[in-house]
Amino acid sequence: xxxxxxxxxxxxxxxxxxxxxxxxxxxxxxxxxxxxxxxxxxxxxxxxxxxxxxxxxxxxxxxxxxxxxxxxxxxxxxxxxxxxxxxxxxxxxxxxxxxxxxxxxxxxxxxxxxxxxxxxxxxxxxxxxxxxxxxxxxxxxxxxxxxxxxxxxxxxxxxxxxxxxxxxxxxxxxxxxxxxxxxxxxxxxxxxxxxxxxxxxxxxxxxxxxxxxxxxxxxxxxxxxxxxxxxxxxxxxxxxxxxxxxxxxxxxxxxxxxxxxxxxxxxxxxxxxxxxxxxxxxxxxxxxxxxxxxxxxxxxxxxxxxxx
Numbered sequence: 001x002x003x004x005x006x007x008x009x010x011x012x013x014x015x016x017x018x019x020x021x022x023x024x025x026x027x028x029x030x031x032x033x034x035x036x037x038x039x040x041x042x043x044x045x046x047x048x049x050x051x052x053x054x055x056x057x058x059x060x061x062x063x064x065x066x067x068x069x070x071x072x073x074x075x076x077x078x079x080x081x082x083x084x085x086x087x088x089x090x091x092x093x094x095x096x097x098x099x100x101x102x103x104x105x106x107x108x109x110x111x112x113x114x115x116x117x118x119x120x121x122x123x124x125x126x127x128x129x130x131x132x133x134x135x136x137x138x139x140x141x142x143x144x145x146x147x148x149x150x151x152x153x154x155x156x157x158x159x160x161x162x163x164x165x166x167x168x169x170x171x172x173x174x175x176x177x178x179x180x181x182x183x184x185x186x187x188x189x190x191x192x193x194x195x196x197x198x199x200x201x202x203x204x205x206x207x208x209x210x211x212x213x214x215x216x217x218x219x220x221x222x223x224x225x226x227x228x229x230x231x232x233x234x235x236x237x238x239x240x241x242x243x244x245x246x247x248x249x250x251x252x253x254x255x256x257x258x259x260x261x262x263x264x265x266x267x268x269x270x271x272x273x274x275x276x277x278x279x280x281x282x283x284x285x286x287x288x289x290x291x292x293x294x295x296x297x298x299x300x301x302x303x304x305x306x307x308x
Contacts, residue, residue: 012035012036012037013036013069013070013071013154013156013157014036014037014038014039014068014069014070014071015031015036015037015038015039015069015071015072015073015157016038016039016040016041016059016065016066016068016069016071016072016073017031017038017039017040017041017056017073017075018040018041018042018062018065018072018073018074018075018076018085018086019042019074019075019076019081019102020040020042020047020048020051020075021047021075022132023075023101023128023132023135024040024042024075025047025050025051025132026132026133026135026136027073027075027101027128027135027136027161028040028051028054028056029051029054029136030135030136030160030161031157031160031161032051032054032055032056033136033160034136034157034160036157036160037057038051038055038056038057039056039057039058039059039064039065039068039069040052040056040057040058040059040065041058041059041061041062041064041065041085043085045058061088061089062085062086062088062089063088063089063091063092065089066086066089066092066093066096067092069096070095070096070097071096071097071099071154071157072096072097072098072099073099073101074098074099074100074101074102075101075102076100076102077102077103078102078103078104078108079100079102079104079108079109079111079112080104081102082098082100082102082112083115090119093116093119093120093121094119094120094121095120095121096121096122097121097122097123097124097150097153097154098116098121098122098123098124099123099124099126099144099154099158100112100123100124100125100126101126101127101128101142103127103175103178103179103182104175105175105179106172106173106175106176106179107172109125109171109172109174109175110170110171110172112125112171113125113146113171122146122147122150123146123150123171124144124145124146124147124150124151124154124171124174125144125145125146125171125172125173125174125175126142126143126144126158126174127142127143127144127174127175127177127178127181128140128142128161128162129141129142129143129162129178129181130162135161135162136160136161136162137162140161140162140163141162141163141164141165142158142161142162142163142164142165143165143167143173143174143177143178144158144164144165144166144167144174145166145167145168145169145170145171145172145173145174145175146169146171146174147169148166148169151164151166187270188217190270191270192210192213192214192217194261194266194267194270194271195209195213196209196210196213197264197266198260198261198264198266201264201265201266234290234292235292235295240286240289240290240292240293241289241290242288242289242290243290244290245290245291246287246288246289246290246291247278247281247282247286247287247288247289247290247291247293247294248282248287248288249291250278250291251275251278251279251281251282251287254271254274254275254277254278255275257271257274257275258271258272258275276297277294277297277298278291278294280294280296280297280302281293281294281296281297284296284297
């Protein structure tokens with residue numbers, strides 16, 4: 001087989017997709033569009049109807065799905081679901097590559113890599129950093145971790161889903177990055193809803209409030225980058241120069257948010273959590289430091305049995 005034929009074979013290689021929620025369906029359609037034969041399986045069989053109509057092949061069992069392709073992609077609720085689905089198909093795993101794009105903890109990801117290796121399978125962890133409608137677009141990117149040569153072997157099939165970014169050999173790294181970015185995403189969503197609720201008490205409709213709040217959220221990255229030439233460099237050096245936004249200043253603002261939210265009768269869970277970060281930094285004598293000093297209390301949280 002010449003190089004061109006080999007490239008074509010890899011480009012059009014078969015892929016199995018297990019899990020057909022919105023993300024799994026989006027990835028299946030993207031792979032089909034890219035020219036890959038796709039075999040699918042889902043616990044609720046009816047969820048496969050749409051992608052089968054689009055050209056995918058329905059497998060009757062997880063074992064049949066695994067045996068259809070060397071590359072098996074999983075898009076499930078969590079890693080427990082992977083074991084539930086594949087425990088009866090472990091005899092078919094040897095020589096195949098499992099790419100688990102499900103959300104869970106880094107430790108469970110590492111355990112899964114060991115489990116896969118025990119059955120003779122290669123394993124990649126992945127984190128898709130866009131919602132289902134954006135899969136396969138130029139904006140899509142996917143973090144991977146695991147052996148680099150395994151990712152390289154399947155780049156032709158994985159790249160259509162989103163630009164692949166390999167973080168390293170540790171299977172937990174991609175999951176860690178996924179969870180870290182979702183920590184920013186989810187707390188931002190909660191912040192947006194809290195702010196919308198605040199403005200709503202003054203009679204402002206969400207349709208008026210959210211465009212303004214979203215515009216401000218868009219600007220946060222620029223604001224932070226303007227305060228530091230290389231974001232994160234001072235943190236890595238253990239430096240918190242308090243020439244801009246100090247802990248005391250930001251802490252006072254967090255106090256005002258708590259007081260305002262209390263007066264409005266809103267839930268205080270989020271503002272109290274933020275207030276506690278600044279309060280502990282001030283209590284530890286770091287009020288004149290940059291706001292980044294709050295990372296200390298995040299890195300070393302109070303024990304439940306700790307006294308005042």
